[in-house]
Amino acid sequence: MIFDSVDFAIFLPIIFILYWFVLSKKLYQQNILLLVSSYFFYACWDYRFLFLLMFSTFLDYYTGIKIAEARSRQGRHFWLWLSIGINVGFLGIFKYYNFFITSFQDALALVGVSMNVWTLSVILPVGISFYTFHGLSYVIDIYYERIEPERDFVEYAVFVSFFPLLVAGPIERATHLLPQIKKNRVFEYERAVDGLRQILWGLFKKIVVADNCAQYANMTFGAPQNYSGIDLMMGAVFFSFQIYCDFSGYSDIALGTARLFGIELLRNFAFPYFSRDMAEFWRRWHISLSSWFRDYLYIPLGGSKGGTWLRVRNTFIIFVVSGFWHGSNWTFIVWGLLHALFIMPSIIFSTNRKNMEIVAQGSFLPTIGEAGAMLLTFVLVTLAWVFFRATNLSAALAYLYYLASPTLFSLPTLMPKKVWFFLGVMVFVEWVGREEKYALARFGENMPVWVRWLFYYVLILAILHFGGAKQQFIYFQF
Secondary structure, eight states: OOTTSHHHHHHHHHHHHIIIIISTTOHHHHHHHHHHHHHHHHHHHHGGGHHHHHHHHHHHHHHHHHHHHOSSHHHHHHHHHHHHHHHHHHHIIIIIHHHHHHHHHHHHHHTTOOOOOOOOOOOOOTTHHHHHHHHHHHHHHHHTTSSOOOOOHHHHHHHHHOTTTTTTOOOOOHHHHHHHHHSOOOOOHHHHHHHHHHHHHHHIIIIIIIHHHHHHHHHHHHOGGGSOHHHHHHHHHHHHHHHHHHHHHHHHHHHHHHHHTTOOOOOOOSOGGGOSSHHHHHHHSSHHHHHHHIIIIITTTTTTSSOHHHHHHHHHHHHHHHHHHHOSSHHHHHHHHHHHHHHHHHHHTTOTTSOOSOTTTTOSSOOHHHHHHHHHHHHHHHHHHHHHHSSSHHHHHHHHHHHTSGGGGSOOSOOOHHHHHHHHHHHHHHHHTTTSSSTTSSTTTTSOHHHHHHHHHHHHHHHHHSOOSOOOOGGGGO
16 A cells, blocks of 8 residues: 555545544554554555564564663673664565675676575565664664663554554654654644645655656666767756655655644655755755664764764765665665765865755845755766666666766757646745745745635646656655
C-alpha cells in the first residue's frame, strides 16, 4: 500500500474514524489499532517480510531491557553488540551481500583470477534501512543511559512501525516519538486541518511535479547519446526536482498523516534547494538521516573537536557511509564522495555554520549574492545527482560526457510546458512559504477564505488530471 493509491485513500479514513470516534480516550486500544494497522499497511506490500519487521522489533525491545539490567560493562557491551550485529547482519544480507561478493569477484578478475560466486535472488524488504535505524538509535541511547528502556511492547512496536514513517521515514528517535505514544492524545480540529493541508501539498509534489519530471528524466538518462548537452542538463534538472518532490512529498504526507492522529514527526526537509552552500543544503536535506549520522557516527568519531585533519577524515567517512546507506552500487559511493568534496572548503575554513537561517529572511527577494550562491549550490547538487540516478559508473560518466559537449550552449528542445508550469508553481509556493515548517502552512492566510479554498481545489484538480505516469516512491528502494 502506498500513499498515492486508492487503497490508502480508503484505509486512512477508516483508521481515522476508529481511532477518534470509536476508541477516543482509550490510549492502549488506540495504540493497538495503530500497531495492527501499521502491520497491515506493511503486509500489503509483502506479508513475508512482516515477520522480519516483527523480529527486529522484538530483538531491540528485548536487548534494550537487557542492556539496562546488565550489572557489568561487559554485559552491556554484549547485548548492545548482539543487537547491532543482528540488525546490521540482516541489512547486509538483504542489501549488500551481492554488492560485496560481486565486487570481490571483479577485484580477483583484475589480477587474473576467475571465481564463480553465489548471489542472492531476493528483493529488498521495503523500509528495512529506516526501521533498522529506529531500533539502533534506541538501543544505543539506552546503552549511553540517555533513555530508559520501554517496558510496554505495544508502545515500543508502534514507535518502530508507525505506518506513516515505516517505509521511508523520517527516521525517528525514541526521545521524540515514544513520549507521544505513551500519553493521551486529544483530537484538535486545527491540527487535523493542518495535517490535511500538508498531505495535499505532498500529493501535489509527488503526483503532479515528481511523476511528470520523471518521464523526461527517464528519457535523457535512458539514452543520453540521443540528446544535446543542454537537453541532458535539463534532464538532470528534472531528476533533481523529481527526487526532491518525490521524497519531500512523501515526508509531507507522512507528517500530515501523523498529525491526523495527534502525533508530530521529525521534520525531514526544510527547502534544501534554497541553500546557499553545501553545508546548509545538508542541514535541510533528509534531516532525520543527516542528524542520525551526526549523532551516532560523526560525534563518536570525534566530530569537529579535533584539528583540521580529523574534521576532514570524519566528513569523508560520513558522506561515504551516507552514500553506501542509499544503495549497494558504486554510484552512491561516488555521489557521497562528491558531496564530501563539495562541502570540504566550508569544513577546512570553518564556514559550515555561516548560513543558519533561511535565505532572504523577512524579505521577498534574495540579494544578487544570495541568488548566485543558491544557483551554484543547485548546479553542484544536480551534477552529483547524475551519479545517484545512473545505473552504474559507466552510465554516469557517459551522461556527463555527452552533457559537456558544445551543444551544452545551444537552445534546449526538451521544454515540456506543462512540467515547467507546475515546477514554477511549486517553486513559487515553496519560496513564499520558506520560513514555515512546510510551504502551505500559512500560504494565503491574508487572503479571503474563498481564495485559499479555490487554491486547494485547483491543487486537487491538478492531482486528479495532470499527474504523470505513476512512479514508485524513489526512497522505497533504500
